Amino acid sequence: MFAKRVVDILLSGAALIALMPLMLLVAAIIKITSSGPVTFRQWREGVNGTSFEILKFRSMRQDMCDLSGVAQTASNDPRVTAIGRFIRRTSIDELPQLINVLRGDMSLVGPRPHVDNMRAGGMAYKELVPYYHLRLQMQPGLTGWAQANGFRGSTTDPVRARQRIDHDIAYIQNFSIWLDLRIILITLVREFVGGSGE
Template sequence: MLGTKSSSHAVFYGAPYSAAAAFETAEIQSPLSGKKPSNLLRSQFALKRTIDITGASIALVALAPVLATVALLVKLDSKGPVLFSQVRWGMNGRKIRVYKFRSMRAELGDATGVAQTVKNDPRVTRIGAILRRTNIDELPQLINVLKGDMSLVGPRCHAIGMLAAGRLYEELVPHYHMRHRMRPGITGLAQMRGLRGPTDRSDKARARIVSDLYYVDNFSVWLDIKIMVGTVISELRGGKGF
């Protein structure tokens, strides 16, 4: 079980690639799979949803000038819509439509999300490069949070048919769909730990799923708070998006 003391320390603080190797033989047990949620867990989920609604509402109001400015810059920088939408995996394997600021040229964008973005990708616009580097392109997902499709914190929202090292995630990583037991998040444990960018190697992909499954197995509002604070610190130090 990933929730044991030794493994939890390794997954949360340790080197991601060694954790990925350990994951290959790990037994995954989640409080959300096959077990009736306790009253305590139900209250944690209720509080999480309250934080999501409150946090997303406050952020949308507070960031309204930023959102409007970014929308204008995207429109002036290249032809096409301000927002980009894509169908991705939601909670319990439900398909949801996720919104982002458009960061690629409209005629070159991949609506499926199968073709991952790489460094110096020619599809990315000038403004888009800045938005991706700072992760500002993710801000419209606050709308998804209010709709109940996403959470502020959770496993990364993957595109349908997303590849890792040239293979489907579900083929590469055992128990992959266990990560869909919770709402996908704008940020998550993997992102807080700097596991971003293209998954061109299988160990990178496994490292991210290790973090996702650890989160599902050990969810608490306190863990969410630590991830949100850690994400802010990580962004202040310079995000790794491109």
């Protein structure tokens, strides 16, 4: 875990420096094209269920942002701005979480952090998957094994929602620095190049 933290600090710090021009450009476009703050902040569950404030570029209209996280984004969601659609599709909206990684709230790789009242398959995620709490044994990540295998976005399908948790737990059971690097590489290709975000 010490080695994982060292990798987190080195890579997230380097990424923030390298991506700063892009992040400043995105911030300026958000500010120019819609009223409200550049970032969206929301409380999420961290390791062992502790709460932390996650950072994202704001992709929705300020008056329609959902701080609770209950109302998930749908296809062609009217709440999403024009620039918001682009940064969500390319996952650029997630880049401020590199700051969360540097702070120690998150890791580069781990189970994606959910809101406390996260729903899946029409019910509380914790009711749908009785062993859901096991995913909280490791620090949440900017990306994870579930996302690297295509399990991201809406959790309305209960089967896919369970599979996402199964992948999270499989990651915890098989964690290694080499697996982290593999997941980061897959994520870079899938999200930033392929644009699989929603």
